Amino acid sequence: MTRTRKVLIQLATGLLLSTAATGAYAQDAAAKTEAAKPAEKADPAKVLATVNGVKLTQGEVDQASSDLDPQFSRLPDDQRRLAALAALVDIKVLAAAAKGDKLDESADFKQRIEFLKDRALHNEYFQTAIVDKISDEEVRGRYDKEIAAMPAKNEVRARHILVKTEDEAKAIIKKLEGGAKFEDLAKESSTDGSASQGGDLGYFGEGMMVPEFEKAAFALEVGGYTKEPVKSQFGYHIIKLEDKRQQQPPAFDEVKDQVRSILIREKYIEMVKKLRDGSKITYEDEAVAKAMKEAADAQDAAAKTAE
Incomplete structure (x- = not known):
């Protein structure tokens, strides 16, 4: 990747x-x-x-x-x-x-x-040789290439009700089983900031919630809710799954500046390496020479790992 x-x-x-x-x-x-x-x-x-x-x-x-x-x-x-x-x-x-x-x-x-x-x-050459030559088409092409290669991942939209004790959570689950609306109970009982939105957390992918919460949410079927309280470091949750879909990539306009910066950084490193390799550079101090070589080797290794 x-x-x-x-x-x-x-x-x-x-x-x-x-x-x-x-x-x-x-x-x-x-x-x-x-x-x-x-x-x-x-x-x-x-x-x-x-x-x-x-x-x-x-x-x-x-x-x-x-x-x-x-x-x-x-x-x-x-x-x-x-x-x-x-x-x-x-x-x-x-x-x-x-x-x-x-x-x-x-x-x-x-x-x-x-x-x-x-x-x-240095700055003028960097500007004219790299920055000014990166077109919007090149940035868009890099974005499209990376988006196409991204592995498919699921994300879910869930609601939750957060309370302090297990007994409170079990009481709320009984109310759900009796036909109470999840959103109403969230507004009434949840201690989380999402309570005013009926416990709606929006869409989230893997790694964005605490493990216990994430595991329970992803295991649910759409429309279902947890029949037992889910304990986390924040308290006890009742979770309802609203939707499940393939994770949406960020829109081009949201990340184009970051993609451009990555292209510029890569081209800068490549340009400097090429110019260094084509120049006669000597270090009079052996310790300095060793340290510079190790730094260059580490940079080359990092560049290969990132590919």
Whole structure:
């Protein structure tokens, strides 16, 4: 079973999708791209301000806007642009002061600039070589493939009445045998939050309820109810089975962003491995070299297991 299929199954049973560290690159890139989109295209060459003779253009402001604190993304476009312009003016005046003190000439600063440049190039290449090239059709194709390969599983819709003691539960079962309506008894006697809905728990699959409850619910025929109280850590249950059907997969629109993130993560790992394999990399420290090799082997093994 592939990693994506496992994720889709988890989503189908209401669990949250876990995103690996490499997948965060994709989500961050997508979020920044979306947040930075202006309502309408402005001329990037338009000059918005001049600081000490240096012109600040619309293009520079738009670039700064994409790098602002995520909180700024909630602002309307005009306010975000003004915030970006103000931030850019501050950056320019402080940068000029730093150059006046020759801070840009230190070895530490030059080393940091090289790192920032490499990191920016890393992100740009990642965006253009992977993120921008994944189409909606590719995401849909991956979704369809994984859904088709998912094993068929049943899910049930059940109601229950939860009480504190076995005697209370047995008394309720007698009332059911006498013709009382399950929903009415649930509203009247159940201590569970579903009481106001007549004990309706909706549909659930295997592994979503405590074992005792699940076993009893799946063993019932549609329309039937448990003739003996079912004890769990929460108390005593009387369970009625409303329906049984094949488990429904999550809708495409519900999981398309997660599927896209999985594709991006897989392509990122594949791209990095290919580029590493094609590069000459040496580690001067033997312990470091051993640790890096073990990490790479572990990553390869994890990738094969996920297939």
